[in-house]
Amino acid sequence: MSDSSHGGESLLFLTDEQLRKGIEAMYFAYRGFTADPDRILDNYAYGRAHHRAVHFINRNPGTTVNNLLSILGVTKQSLNRVLRTLIADGLVESRVGKRDKRERHLFLTEAGTALEQELSNAQRDRMRDAYRKAGPQAVSGFRQVLEAMMDPDMRRHFNMIKDSN
Amino acid sequence: MSDSSHGGESLLFLTDEQLRKGIEAMYFAYRGFTADPDRILDNYAYGRAHHRAVHFINRNPGTTVNNLLSILGVTKQSLNRVLRTLIADGLVESRVGKRDKRERHLFLTEAGTALEQELSNAQRDRMRDAYRKAGPQAVSGFRQVLEAMMDPDMRRHFNMIKDSN
């Protein structure tokens, strides 16, 4: 504690007020984060649940239902309802597994990829603007804090998607 | 672009993959962010809507219903249902305005303050841990990016609560 400036600083900045502002920043920012996709989804009579499914199927093509389940942290009944409509609407394809025929592997169709693009373009635009305003160093800190805030299970999933960054 | 290292960097780091990882980080971190309060709320048969109401009434004692409405961005019917149960359960007190008797000013009772404490302690603990792991500089960046991500209306609310930081 009596060592260089760093030690003192790391105690001082953790005031109750700082933490509360962090909590509120998280809340308001998340609203912004979801606002653009939500508007788009309204046009398709889909919701956030569909967005999440489409997002992670795109990021992990061929993922099984079970894997998606553990990423999304919902019940299979809940996910199934979403997948059923996406498959019926021709956005997602479900293929029986070759090694294990019990498993279903999920893929986006062309139409599914198109929706994913539309949604993620909007979300990336906002993210890009925020990154630009804040600058590269801020982005690094942003990512560090978010990662530290995750539950270990979610962090595992986070780091497993693609080859990380 | 041919100037010092900074100019090049601010273009390079905004790859599609970086932005997608930012989006996923936001998603997984928000789950962690809400996990602890959600567990506590289960014990009281309350939900996130109750948490939000209690949080912002605590931060802005005496706030009117209308002001709370614009902070939370829900319909008055939705908020009213939540407030009704909180008032009925003795966590929130609604006082008729003195200047304008149509307005109701909202305050936490002792019991309401106790619940707010329990919830925000849990949430601050996680925030504090994340801040400690990431360090002061990361926290600054975290806050900058989040603020840049907000919708202008929300940013206004964010900066209006208390005397900011």
Place this chain on the structure above:
DNA sequence: TTGGAAAGTCAACAAGACTGACATAAAATC
């Protein structure tokens, strides 16, 4: 005094989460 804003209420509805029960097929194990 009348119009409109603020607040509240009632009703109906939808998304999206949940639980529980049950079905089927296939893999794994005994």
Place this chain on the structure above:
DNA sequence: GATTTTATGTCAGTCTTGTTGACTTTCCAA
């Protein structure tokens, strides 16, 4: 080979939290 476990799907019902629409009461202000 029989049994158990796993993966998935489905039906039914519930809960929270959001929505819209219609309507009332209160009361400030032009």
